């Protein structure tokens with residue numbers, strides 16, 4: 531650049547508006563966190579798809595880690611949830627097991643299980659309480675609607691040039707590194723026979739069992755004796771299971787999981803979801819940034835996807851709030867955000883990928899069982915692992 535050349539204006543002015551694209555928990559959590567960081571609600575536009583979440587998302591149960599629960603509690607009242615007191619990890623047919631317990635770690639619960647739809651409703655209340663506005667996808671931000679009635683897109687002048695766009699639409703797009711696990715998950719709610727032991731309070735057990743075909747998780751739900759099932763296997767095997775009559779499917783589940791919760795029966799019709807890990811290569815540009823599942827979609831083996839996404843949302847809001855406070859340009863905030871997220875993001879992706887892959891290798895099953903036994907004998911290592919699941923890598 532020559533000396534007298536006009537300096538390039540910053541790509542985004544310090545006071546640019548923030549358009550948040552997405553209708554899921556991460557978009558709403560980010561908008562609320564941003565308000566709490568001092569960004570005025572009228573600078574934030576929430577682009578949301580009209581109507582309730584798609585059924586594949588709405589019926590999903592989510593295990594929120596303690597760290598996520600504490601972050602979201604800052605936004606408003608959270609929905610009824612099942613508090614997790616223990617997580618027991620086993621290898622089917624072999625003796626090894628590891629048990630994480632809230633009491634041993636000195637925390638009120640390891641996490642809380644909620645249904646996706648009820649979490650979204652709670653966050654919608656947070657959005658309304660913060661005075662945030664919705665627009666609809668493709669709108670230019672001029673026409674704002676109330677949270678319950680998104681407005682129609684307007685034609686005419688666009689404010690896009692002054693916008694900072696936060697992608698939280700749950701889709702990573704194509705600039706990704708991808709890992710196919712050759713697995714699908716059968717998702718359903720099941721009823722168990724054995725009432726939880728309430729001798730130690732309301733805390734409930736969660737189970738992760740590594741079977742020959744893939745991981746099987748049973749997460750407690752807020753209703754008594756109800757669990758959410760995530761049962762992974764090859765896509766063909768998952769489809770075969772989904773086509774079975776409920777009693778036949780329950781018998782197969784019983785033989786894969788065992789009898790520790792008594793007789794298992796299906797509460798609803800299972801659905802099958804493909805399992806692929808996708809991670810964007812770049813999560814921030816000059817005027818765009820990607821958070822939640824728009825940045826990375828993980829295998830559900832350790833229930834970490836939304837937990838990572840909520841940390842994305844919280845730290846992005848903090849970087850933008852800090853830039854405002856420092857009178858710094860937002861491009862600096864986005865670069866700082868991308869740097870800040872490197873360790874947690876890469877660590878959580880690597881941990882999840884490893885669990886999904888290593889525990890699917892059949893010849894390693896005796897070693898998997900031994901590893902769990904060894905971990906169970908090492909309280910310090912167990913506590914480190916549990917803290918990473920609860921609060922992420924930092």
Ligand SMILES: Cc1cc2nc3c(=O)[nH]c(=O)nc-3n(C[C@H](O)[C@H](O)[C@H](O)COP(=O)(O)OP(=O)(O)OC[C@H]3O[C@@H](n4cnc5c(N)ncnc54)[C@H](O)[C@@H]3O)c2cc1C
Nearest residue numbers: 552553554555556579593699700822823830833835836837
């Ligand atoms: C089987 C399974 C079990 C899981 N269990 C857990 C768990 O126990 N714990 C955990 O932490 N994570 C879990 N996850 C991951 C978790 O579901 C996701 O990480 C989380 O839903 C991501 O939230 P999000 O808001 O980023 O995206 P999404 O939940 O995908 O929401 C994005 C929303 O934006 C909408 N949208 C798309 N395009 C637009 C647009 N242009 N404008 C407006 N809106 C748009 C979409 O329709 C969607 O409703 C699980 C995932 C699976 C598959």
